[in-house]
Amino acid sequence: xxxxxxxxxxxxxxxxxxxxxxxxxxxxxxxxxxxxxxxxxxxxxxxxxxxxxxxxxxxxxxxxxxxxxxxxxxxxxxxxxxxxxxxxxxxxxxxxxxxxxxxxxxxxxxxxxxxxxxxxxxxxxxxxxxxxxxxxxxxxxxxxxxxxxxxxxxxxxxxxxxxxxxxxxxxxxxxxxxxxxxxxxxxxxxxxxxxxxxxxxxxxxxxxxxxxxxxxxxxxxxxxxxxxxxxxxxxxxxxxxxxxxxxxxxxxxxxxxxxxxxxxxxxxxxxxxxxxxxxxxxxxxxxxxxxxxxxxxxxxxxxxxxxxxxxxxxxxxxxxxxxxxxxxxxxxxxxxxxxxxxxxxxxxxxxxxxxxxxxxxxxxxxxxxxxxxxxxxxxxxxxxxxxxxxxxxxxxxxxxxxxxxxxxxxxxxxxxxxxxxxxxxxxxxxxxxxxxxxxxxxx
Amino acid sequence: xxxxxxxxxxxxxxxxxxxxxxxxxxxxxxxxxxxxxxxxxxxxxxxxxxxxxxxxxxxxxxxxxxxxxxxxxxxxxxxxxxxxxxxxxxxxxxxxxxxxxxxxxxxxxxxxxxxxxxxxxxxxxxxxxxxxxxxxxxxxxxxxxxxxxxxxxxxxxxxxxxxxxxxxxxxxxxxxxxxx
Numbered sequence: 001x002x003x004x005x006x007x008x009x010x011x012x013x014x015x016x017x018x019x020x021x022x023x024x025x026x027x028x029x030x031x032x033x034x035x036x037x038x039x040x041x042x043x044x045x046x047x048x049x050x051x052x053x054x055x056x057x058x059x060x061x062x063x064x065x066x067x068x069x070x071x072x073x074x075x076x077x078x079x080x081x082x083x084x085x086x087x088x089x090x091x092x093x094x095x096x097x098x099x100x101x102x103x104x105x106x107x108x109x110x111x112x113x114x115x116x117x118x119x120x121x122x123x124x125x126x127x128x129x130x131x132x133x134x135x136x137x138x139x140x141x142x143x144x145x146x147x148x149x150x151x152x153x154x155x156x157x158x159x160x161x162x163x164x165x166x167x168x169x170x171x172x173x174x175x176x177x178x179x180x181x182x183x184x185x186x187x188x189x190x191x192x193x194x195x196x197x198x199x200x201x202x203x204x205x206x207x208x209x210x211x212x213x214x215x216x217x218x219x220x221x222x223x224x225x226x227x228x229x230x231x232x233x234x235x236x237x238x239x240x241x242x243x244x245x246x247x248x249x250x251x252x253x254x255x256x257x258x259x260x261x262x263x264x265x266x267x268x269x270x271x272x273x274x275x276x277x278x279x280x281x282x283x284x285x286x287x288x289x290x291x292x293x294x295x296x297x298x299x300x301x302x303x304x305x306x307x308x309x310x311x312x313x314x315x316x317x318x319x320x321x322x323x324x325x326x327x328x329x330x331x332x333x334x335x336x337x338x339x340x341x342x343x344x345x346x347x348x349x350x351x352x353x354x355x356x357x358x359x360x361x362x363x364x365x366x367x368x369x370x371x372x373x374x375x376x377x378x379x380x381x382x383x384x385x386x387x388x389x390x391x392x393x394x395x396x397x398x399x400x401x402x403x404x405x406x407x408x409x410x411x412x413x414x415x416x417x418x419x420x421x422x423x424x425x426x427x428x429x430x431x432x433x434x435x436x437x438x439x440x441x442x443x
Numbered sequence: 444x445x446x447x448x449x450x451x452x453x454x455x456x457x458x459x460x461x462x463x464x465x466x467x468x469x470x471x472x473x474x475x476x477x478x479x480x481x482x483x484x485x486x487x488x489x490x491x492x493x494x495x496x497x498x499x500x501x502x503x504x505x506x507x508x509x510x511x512x513x514x515x516x517x518x519x520x521x522x523x524x525x526x527x528x529x530x531x532x533x534x535x536x537x538x539x540x541x542x543x544x545x546x547x548x549x550x551x552x553x554x555x556x557x558x559x560x561x562x563x564x565x566x567x568x569x570x571x572x573x574x575x576x577x578x579x580x581x582x583x584x585x586x587x588x589x590x591x592x593x594x595x596x597x598x599x600x601x602x603x604x605x606x607x608x609x610x611x612x613x614x615x616x617x618x619x620x621x622x623x
Contacts, residue, residue: 148459156466159470159610162580175462179452182444
């Protein structure tokens with residue numbers, strides 16, 4: 001992890017994986033680096049630190065003889081190119097197998113499916129852990145995990161099993177999640193958590209039959225979102241698990257905010273069959289058990305996360321705000337499942353308030369905890385929500401063409417304002433570099 | 444990677460392979476050891492852009508009740524309380540004869556059924572139950588969908604194991620076995 005060092009031109013954005021800690025340095029030391037160099041030299045001369053410690057500090061702060069190191073964006077480029085290349089090769093082979101499935105001997109099929117997957121894992125392992133090419137190795141490991149998923153669907157397809165089946169995604173998730181941790185791969189974690197989120201939402205959708213059960217599903221998805229986020233928080237408390245935290249936090253935040261957004265519309269609460277408000281729902285025993293377990297595990301994870309929190313120890317807002325928001329999402333999960341009131345206005349107001357709270361909560365918590373991705377999620381949904389409300393407001397008031405033009409201008413203005421605000425926020429709170437450095441890196 | 448992590452890594456890959464081989468083995472065992480039955484079907488929705496070419500098969504026994512595809516001469520009986528999501532067993536004894544009785548039994552197969560297929564009740568409306576058996580898609584080689592789509596008569600020979608799980612063995616198109 002890269003520590004935040006205020007005032008540094010080379011400070012990093014936020015919690016990054018260990019593999020991303022290389023920083024881009026300018027060949028000319030900054031004023032701060034020159035100051036640090038002189039101080040360290042004084043400490044060394046006064047005997048406070050040894051020569052080795054002095055060198056270690058200089059190396060850590062990248063002060064001294066300018067060395068050429070690859071920037072974080074260059075590293076990402078390696079990861080993106082390697083992953084794309086590896087996935088393209090795997091896709092080509094899998095498409096070939098799928099297209100010629102009927103005409104291929106059984107042994108050839110098995111060899112291509114299982115042999116290809118195993119070879120991808122083995123090459124990935126060799127490059128990542130033995131030969132010293134961690135990024136390319138991780139990309140090929142990622143391909144192995146994709147290959148496994150493709151194999152699950154290909155085998156299902158070859159036996160004419162319905163492939164529009166969320167269980168296959170959950171099996172894929174179960175297969176690749178342990179790999180993410182063993183290979184210490186953020187990209188495989190992103191894939192595993194993404195598959196889980198899509199798979200569980202899809203599975204939940206298959207349970208829907210009628211408006212009432214849709215709310216049961218959305219209630220359980222709120223609880224799943226809270227669970228994902230709390231698992232992410234737990235990961236942050238262990239140094240060796242921090243690199244896996246991001247995907248859980250972002251998936252949880254996206255799921256919760258997405259659900260809250262869906263529930264801000266009047267129409268959602270009307271029973272389309274009778275055009276009346278949906279009634280209070282009595283929860284079945286199995287639903288109560290499932291929701292109870294999800295909630296209990298989430299609360300337990302939150303308690304452990306708060307107890308083991310070493311950040312913001314003296315700041316109750318920093319310490320309790322995040323668990324508080326997650327607890328609120330749990331409460332809304334139960335609220336959504338039961339629909340205890342008889343007023344559409346009340347539901348719509350409640351979910352609009354929740355959406356606003358989650359959007360600003362994401363931005364504020366992103367700032368407090370230095371998570372740029374969380375800030376971006378908040379900003380994206382802010383713009384989506386703003387656009388939606390604009391369309392709702394103007395659809396009956398303005399001529400369509402005028403509404404589009406005014407809306408477009410407003411969006412451009414909001415986009416410009418948001419970008420400015422985002423830059424200012426990130427710079428003000430030391431989460432990213434200033435504009436000039438970003439531009440340099442982009443180039 | 445530590446030696447322990449390396450061992451676990453190998454174990455996870457081994458589990459993935461065993462899972463895939465197990466899936467292949469299970470389906471092969473149904474096809475080779477199961478009993479066969481021929482089901483009437485209507486192919487609908489012939490292709491999908493993302494999953495390759497396939498036909499969706501709606502069987503005579505997919506909808507049992509008033510909205511059924513089954514001719515009225517056939518009788519159906521719903522036995523036990525059937526709710527959406529329930530596992531059901533449909534008795535296929537005498538399904539090859541002209542007139543037959545369809546017993547749809549909840550929870551467990553009838554002890555008197557000679558041949559039954561397991562499915563899941565996906566919809567229950569006005570005495571009509573819609574059932575999925577996991578054999579509703581048939582994947583085809585690229586460009587062959589039209590042959591099935593334009594056929595007058597499509598039947599499916601399925602293989603069914605002792606627990607009622609079915610697997611598609613082959614299509615019978617206009618009276619002859621269709622070769623992919």
